[in-house]
Amino acid sequence: MATKKPLKILFLAAEVIPFAKTGGLADVAGSLPKAIKALGHDIRVAMPRYGRIGREEFGLVEVVPPFPVPMDSETENARILQGTLGADVPVYMVDNAKYYDRDGIYMYPDDAERFVFFCRAAMEMLKTPELDWCPDIIHCNDWHTAIIPNWTKTIYADDPFFADVATVYTIHNLAYQGIFGYRVLEIAGIAEYGFLSHAEVADLAEVVDLMARGIYYSDIINTVSETYAQEILTPEFGERLDPILRDRRDRLFGILNGIDVETLNPATDEYIEQNFDVSSLDKKTANKLALQREGGLSENGNVPLIGMISRLTDQKGFDLIGEIIEPAMKNLDFQLVLLGTGEPQYHDFFSDLARRYADRMAVFLTFNTPLAQRIYAGSDIFLMPSRFEPCGLGQLVAMRYGSVPVVRATGGLADTVRDFDAVEGEGNGFSFQEYTGMALYAALVRALETYKHGDVWRQLVLRGMTADYSWTASARKYINLYHRALGMKEDRAGQAI
Numbered sequence: 001m002a003t004k005k006p007l008k009i010l011f012l013a014a015e016v017i018p019f020a021k022t023g024g025l026a027d028v029a030g031s032l033p034k035a036i037k038a039l040g041h042d043i044r045v046a047m048p049r050y051g052r053i054g055r056e057e058f059g060l061v062e063v064v065p066p067f068p069v070p071m072d073s074e075t076e077n078a079r080i081l082q083g084t085l086g087a088d089v090p091v092y093m094v095d096n097a098k099y100y101d102r103d104g105i106y107m108y109p110d111d112a113e114r115f116v117f118f119c120r121a122a123m124e125m126l127k128t129p130e131l132d133w134c135p136d137i138i139h140c141n142d143w144h145t146a147i148i149p150n151w152t153k154t155i156y157a158d159d160p161f162f163a164d165v166a167t168v169y170t171i172h173n174l175a176y177q178g179i180f181g182y183r184v185l186e187i188a189g190i191a192e193y194g195f196l197s198h199a200e201v202a203d204l205a206e207v208v209d210l211m212a213r214g215i216y217y218s219d220i221i222n223t224v225s226e227t228y229a230q231e232i233l234t235p236e237f238g239e240r241l242d243p244i245l246r247d248r249r250d251r252l253f254g255i256l257n258g259i260d261v262e263t264l265n266p267a268t269d270e271y272i273e274q275n276f277d278v279s280s281l282d283k284k285t286a287n288k289l290a291l292q293r294e295g296g297l298s299e300n301g302n303v304p305l306i307g308m309i310s311r312l313t314d315q316k317g318f319d320l321i322g323e324i325i326e327p328a329m330k331n332l333d334f335q336l337v338l339l340g341t342g343e344p345q346y347h348d349f350f351s352d353l354a355r356r357y358a359d360r361m362a363v364f365l366t367f368n369t370p371l372a373q374r375i376y377a378g379s380d381i382f383l384m385p386s387r388f389e390p391c392g393l394g395q396l397v398a399m400r401y402g403s404v405p406v407v408r409a410t411g412g413l414a415d416t417v418r419d420f421d422a423v424e425g426e427g428n429g430f431s432f433q434e435y436t437g438m439a440l441y442a443a444l445v446r447a448l449e450t451y452k453h454g455d456v457w458r459q460l461v462l463r464g465m466t467a468d469y470s471w472t473a474s475a476r477k478y479i480n481l482y483h484r485a486l487g488m489k490e491d492r493a494g495q496a497i
Contacts, residue, residue: 009043010135014144031260034086035471046122049093051101064130078121094121112180115144143178146214166485169218178210200243220485222253224391225412229254257391258471271373291378295362307379312342317385323437339364376401399464405429428463
């Protein structure tokens, strides 16, 4: 069995803050490695070097000169530039102008080829003499890096360099699977092995589902909350991969995400109007008044202000909000500030509402980090009625900033938001079970009625602000998962997969 020794980990992700971000994956990839490093392990990050990542801005230096990367029957050159995450976590950036010198990160016709190249370059990078480093664990995240566990059981299976390397695969959102055609197998050098085969997932014999391959071949699989790890075993949440997940449930785990509590700190946040903490909670009102001014709302420190920061999609519960927002605006006393982008129908819908309720609703159809921080700090209530939510970070940040969450009890929302019990005086938010407009409306009414009781509300806020949402506890669980992966690899050495 694996000994409890300091580990060497290569952590691969398509996006990492502060270098590149489109969603929550970047937040995790920018925070978890620092927490693991702080526990005494040698963790290094790999990502593509997109065109927007400036060499001078981030102090990047070349650490591996151009080397060949196999792509089907040809090769493409990559070089490795190194930056730093935090004070001391190396970040290896795969540099290739053909694939990455573009304005965006995703949504290109050759995305499959781009991320296969990134993964293959990362694997070949490890074998270069300049690096002189071999990990114990390769930690892959989402479909962009899911081909690596597949390779460790195929084209790298007999490579002595990787003989003792175990893989961990994290599912951040099962809905995004990386589905492509047969050509991807040729590009990845595994065409001879063909499509995956599973009796209960027939279309795997017709498409290349990279997420499915990460699940099928990894030594350990995890997702970003304990509840979501159980939910994805069911047809309702399994996105048709639940049969494969059930087959591998003995190696499927849930570890809740944390947040970067040093950066996300209302006591020091440079973006908000007035810094505050649990001992100076009354100062939060200044942030509320400033947010009302910024949104063109009536300035009133007593009216409850609801904040939302989200993609405008049905997954995030906007179909439910569409059902109840008009009666809520007519019958309940609150203001709403919404920040986000998404489906055009919701852009039009909320823009129209904001015009009709100009003194009570502000809608910002963009994403703006400083404004997001001001919404967390200025809102009283934070709304997340998601249909499904693997983990969710918004509710954690909101509680840290003294905004009480109203959520649907699913995935990580169920794991982090405990429904308020007025009799027992327990809980840190408001949640509902059924995915219906009526259930959402009822939860919102409960929150608004509780807000009227200042002392009770203050205790709700303080429970949220004083909880520990740091990465430290989660990082320890990942270390245990890494050791478990090494143990499973040893236990089945020589066995066929």
